[in-house]
Amino acid sequence: MNSEVEEAHRRHWPSVLAATVRLTRDLDLAEECAQEAFVRAIRVWGNEVPRNEVAWLTTVAMRIALDRMRREATLRRKLPMLVVEEEHSGEDSADLLRLIFMCCHPSLSEDAQLAMTLRLVCGLTTPEVASVLLVKESTAAARITRAKRKIATSAIPFRLPSEDDLPARLETVVTIVHLIYTAGHTASGTDLTRIDLISSALQLSRTLYQTMPEEPEVKGLLALVLLGKARNAARLGDDGELRLLSDQDRTKWDRRLLSKGIHLATEALRDANIKGGPGRVVLQAAIAGLHSVAPSWEATDWTQVVTMYDGLMQRWPSPVVALNRCAASSLVPGVDLEEVLTSLDDLSSDPMLEGYVYLPATRADILSRLGRTEEARVAYREALELARNDRERRFLRRRQG
Incomplete structure (x- = not known):
């Protein structure tokens, strides 16, 4: 895969797939057609990269899908006049959200939701999904296959949840995106991070925020991802070795991302308090914000950090949170x-x-x-x-x- 197509795949895969799913209502067919569109791009883009990459890819994927659908005997009489506009307009955040909510449907287990989101929304191969989930490739493949079958047999719709269902469904989506972000910062092998997963988490967080900017947990999620990304350049020292937050050169932090993340974290906490109290992602963003505003490790407001962990333990009691609280309290x-x-x-x-x-x-x-x-x-x-x-x-x- 040449560099232009590889970058386009990283940036546009979920949008291309989501638009094709909307047309086909068939995950396997849509995935195959989206993949074929990128294969054709490798052949065609060597001469000239189109001005609107995502529009080109989406149009090609949808045309491939229509050609294949027309060849299906059961659909021949239903599709004789079905056409795709000369060029699809490009990225559609609504389609991407529909795909995310479908992958995170409550009828699927959390393991299946995460595997499906990594595979379909993030565009990872099955071996890559297995690596992220720390399972055998056959196990990851089975999870994805079962989830696709469940979506098909249960007729899980490709649509946004109703207003009544949105709060619970949104919590699930935020959890899965947060897990992807976390996986991006806990890579195995030689790499300290997985930039592709971090980028996917950022893209999904932004898409959710653009559509639901008043939701505190969505705002907190984007804040958390931005604050983490702002510190990425300092996670390695000049010698290429790991630097903990306590040892990082804070001049290497991205001030633009920090400013945006701190602003969103502050707003999310304020809005959540008005609406009945912060959820776990808002509290995690608040903790990240406290670290980000501190001029040094020693100057961090550890008492306030522990207070936030106390709130997190109430909202989301878990041994990992308790461990992090112990680490923070040791510095008070x-x-x-x-x-x-x-x-x-x-x-x-x-x-x-x-x-x-x-x-x-x-x-x-x-x-x-x-x-x-x-x-x-x-x-x-x-x-x-x-x-x-x-x-x-x-x-x-x-x-x-």
Whole structure:
């Protein structure tokens, strides 16, 4: 795939597929036709890249779909006059939203929703989906196949939810987009991040925000993604090694994205308080905002960060949130680190944290600050065994000493 088509695939795949699904009402057919449109682009764009790439790709995909539909015996008499305009106008946010809501339909499990969104909306191959989900390729393929079958047999509609259903359905979509964003920052192997997933999360967040700008959780989601993206350039030092937030060169942060993200996070928290209280994504955005406004790690308002985690525990009680709260509370001035360590050790028996690298890593950091060097080394060794990313492993080895 040449660079122009590869970039177009990254940017426009979900819009091309969504428009084709609207025409065909058949996920497999739409996916095949969208893929063929990009294959044709490889052949044609070598001479000249069209001015409106997404319009060209969408028009070609829809024409391919119509040709195939006309060849179906059961549709011949229904489609003799069906045509596509000379050139599709381009990206349609409504079509993209319909595709997202269909992939995140409540009749599908969360695992299936995530697999379908990664495959259809983000345009990942099945092996790539398997890599993100940390499952075998056959498992990912089975999830996608079952989900497609469920959509077909249950006649799950390609449409936006009703006004009554929107709050619950929107919460699911926000959760899935947030999971994609998180996966982009927890890559395995040699890469610290997956730019394609982060870009997809940003595109989907923006699409949701453009359509539903008054929804606090949508606003919070976009804020969270923007604030994370603003710090990406500082996640690696000049030596190419991992830098935690505490060690990052904050002059490398993207001030434009920070400003936008902080503004949205502030608005989301204000709006949520008016509407009955912030949800979990708004609270996570508020925490990211507190980190972003601090001139240094030491100047961070840790007391306020812990307060936000307290709210998050009420809205979304989970061992991961409890772990993050412990990490933040260990940095509050005057805190008793032994008490924090006791709280941390209480989490060790939670099965949801089994194999979670940040539990022993956080414990190692606190033990080190307490001067319990040998115990810290043991905890770092445990974290090293769980790390999936090469740069994380090198970072932990440096900390281990």
